Amino acid sequence: MTWNDESVRRLLRQMFHTAIESAAPSAAVLHNLPPKPTGRCVVVGAGKASAAMAAALDAxxxxxxxxxxxVTRYGHHVPAGRIRIIEASHPVPDExxxxAGRAVLEAVQGLNETxxxxxxxSGGGSALMVAPAGDMTLADKQEVNRLLLESGANIREMNAxxxxxxxxxxxxxxxxxxxxxxVSLVISDVPGDDPSDIASGPTxxxxTTVETVQAIIRRRGIRLPERAHAVLDNGCSTPRCADIVSDVRIIAAPSLALAAAAKVAESAGLRPLILGDALEGEAREMGAVMSGIARSARIRGVPISGPAVILSGGETTVSINGPYGRGGRNTEFLLSLAVGLDGQDGIWALAGDxxxxxxTEDAAGAIIAPDTLARSRExxxxxxxxxxxxxxYTFFEHLDDLIRTGPTLTNVNDLRAIFIR
Structure with missing residues (x-):
């Protein structure tokens, strides 16, 4: 096949959409339902996919x-029959x-063994469902979330x-x-698929310990609100392992989405190389590293020769140390990648959530091409x-290279695909 700009862009989009479809909540829920109870069934949940999951279970x-x-994010509502849907804010919680936190805790009161x-x-549940500890207020929780998002902490550290x-x-x-x-049905959006990290593991x-948390705060230089510090100073720890009895089932995960994207690549005659589903680090630094890998593949055929696609998943971070514009970790990764490639021919890339x-923007991600920097200069x-x-975001919006899917009603983290001709 002759690969040109139009055909490569079309293939990258197909891979991205196929990855999303592989994590469709309805099918994932139906394939993992437990035996029906002899008593009542109470459905609770939080995350960007929770409403779609609830609708499947109700039906x-x-x-x-x-x-x-x-509870799900604003704009992610779908009717779920007997199950109430609350929409809330992400990534910073609101009223x-x-x-949602109050309603979910109330829903599980007064139950028995039957x-x-x-x-x-699913991902996003940490902000969507909150119940502040101690004397903390909603404003305290909002400030904590803002500080965590700007700190450069990875998802495991933030959720601890x-x-x-x-x-x-x-x-x-x-x-x-x-x-x-x-029984917890979980759609993973975290590196390694540890269910205790997804939506901060409510079940x-x-x-982790209070000492673990204090060490993270010191290392990241996070200045928590006074009432949050008081909670930690009082030794408010999470329940010990023996106290928790829960059947946890990962029903969709980043690794499966990457595998689905790889199959699309193979069907198009490409060699897929999956670097992993748990890559972390600063978005701009990863973009610079990936530009070196892509250039090596294009020029020397190492670690893979074209036509090929290099796939990876996981969640990068963006540390904010001053004034900032608009954008997310995927578009920041791509802009860094484009700068690193410096117009190298034969390389395209897509990254999206x-x-x-x-x-917090209205795009899933974007696409870069060999002429991205040339067009930006023009x-x-x-x-x-x-x-x-x-x-x-401003960069890719001006070039009309943003990818807008709207809410997909699922979340298995980011997908990055680099095409090598």
């Missing part, structure tokens, strides 16, 4: 006494996030802190549901300046 069990409440709690958990400042995360929801049986045992929203854009100001 699958019309003969079960079923009720419940789940609806607080209401009842079943199905927890529908969130768990210890919450009355619902870190396994506390599972404790609240006792003595009912708890999963937590192995499978939930359809990169950061448009009067300063690529390096915009990268330094964390304004990658």
């Amino acid at each position: 699958a069990w019309p003969d079960v006494e079923l009720s419940g409440v789940v 609806q996030s607080l209401e 009842d079943l709690v199905v927890a529908l958990i 802190i969130r768990k210890h400042l919450s009355r619902i995360k870190g396994g506390r929801l599972a404790l609240a549901a006792r003595p009912a049986r708890v 999963v045992r937590d192995d 499978t939930d359809g929203i990169d950061g 448009a009067g854009l300063d690529a390096k300046g915009l990268l330094g100001g964390h304004d990658s």
Whole structure:
């Protein structure tokens, strides 16, 4: 096949959409349902995919006494029959996030051994469902989230802190549901698929300690609000492992999405190379590293010769140390990659968040091509300046290279695909 700009862009988009389709919540839920309970079924949950998951469960069990409440991001609502849907803010919680925390905890009260709690958990749940610990207020939680997002901390570090400042995360929801049986259906959006890190593990045992959290705070230089510090100073720890009994099932994950994208590449006659589904680090630094790998592949055929595609997943971070513009980790990665490639011929790339929203913007990600920098100069854009100001969205918006899918109602983290001709 002759690969040109149009055909490569079309293939990259196809790979991205196929990866998203592989994590469709409805099919994933239906394939992983537990046996029906002899008593009641209470459905609770939080995350960007939770409403779609709830709708699938409600439709699958019309003969079960079923009720419940789940929270999802604004714009991700779908009707879920007997299950109440709350929409809330992400990535910083709002009043609806607080209401969701209250409603979910209330939903699991007064249950017995014959009842079943199905927890529908997916990425984004940490902000969407909050129950501040101690004397913390919603404003404190909002400030904590803002500080964490700007600190450069990885998702594991952020969620360790969130768990210890919450009355619902870190396994506390599972404790609240006792003595009912708890089954958690989880769509992973974190490197390594550790369920305790997904939505801060509301139904999963937590192995971190207050000392662990204090060390992260010191290392990252995070200045928490006074009431948050008071919670940690009082030794408010998450429940110990033996106290948590929960059947946790990962029903969709980044590795499966990468495999689906690789199959599309193979069908098109490309050699796929999957670097892994758990790559972390600063977005701009990863872009620079990946530019070196891509150039080596294009020029020397190492680590793979073209036509090929280099795939990776995981979640990068963007540390903010001053004024910043618009953009998310995927567009920042791509802008850094474009700068590093410096117009190298025969290389295209796509990076996007499978939930359809990169950061807080209306795009999932973007695409770069060999002529990206040339076109940006013609448009009067300063690529390096915009990268330094964390304004990658503006860069790609001007070039009309943003990818807009709208909310996908699932979330298996980011997908990055680099095409080598």
